[in-house]
Amino acid sequence: MTKNNTYYDKGLGGGRNTLDARRFWEAAQEERLIVQRCDECDEYVFPPQDVCAYCWADALDWVEVDGEGRIHSFSTIHVDIHSTWGDRVPYTVAFVELDEGPFLVTNVVDCEPDDIEIGTAVEVTFGELPAEDGLFPQFRLRE
Numbered sequence: 593m594t595k596n597n598t599y600y601d602k603g604l605g606g607g608r609n610t611l612d613a614r615r616f617w618e619a620a621q622e623e624r625l626i627v628q629r630c631d632e633c634d635e636y637v638f639p640p641q642d643v644c645a646y647c648w649a650d651a652l653d654w655v656e657v658d659g660e661g662r663i664h665s666f667s668t669i670h671v672d673i674h675s676t677w678g679d680r681v682p683y684t685v686a687f688v689e690l691d692e693g694p695f696l697v698t699n700v701v702d703c704e705p706d707d708i709e710i711g712t713a714v715e716v717t718f719g720e721l722p723a724e725d726g727l728f729p730q731f732r733l734r735e
């Protein structure tokens with residue numbers, strides 16, 4: 593499914609409109625989380641890039657991951673500093689380490705901020721963000 597005039601067509605957010613990042617965002621619209629994996633060293637690589645961050649091989653393929661990981665660090669925003677985000681305050685921005693290794697900067701949703709700790713197990717879910725079109729990978733607590 594490709595919608596016209598979506599966020600990546602607008603070129604918002606820097607990097608979303610690159611050829612490599614487009615694959616990631618298109619998969620997200622299908623509620624699939626994909627990252628790159630190196631055919632040479634088998635490491636998982638994110639964010640999207642042209643060569644492997646571990647061995648510099650030009651051998652990166654996209655693979656779907658199960659979207660499970662743990663909170664590496666996080667910060668909960670309690671102050672409504674911009675009207676776009678006002679309805680979501682408080683919201684949590686987290687650095688999630690996927691089980692496969694890569695880190696994603698993301699939101700943690702569907703829980704109270706006090707439920708989140710370093711090391712909390714999370715899983716991907718897909719939702720919309722204010723003032724953006726399309727689905728974004730976010731994370732929720734894993735049972």
Ligand SMILES: [Zn+2]
Binds near residue numbers: 631633634635646
């Ligand atoms: Zn490699």
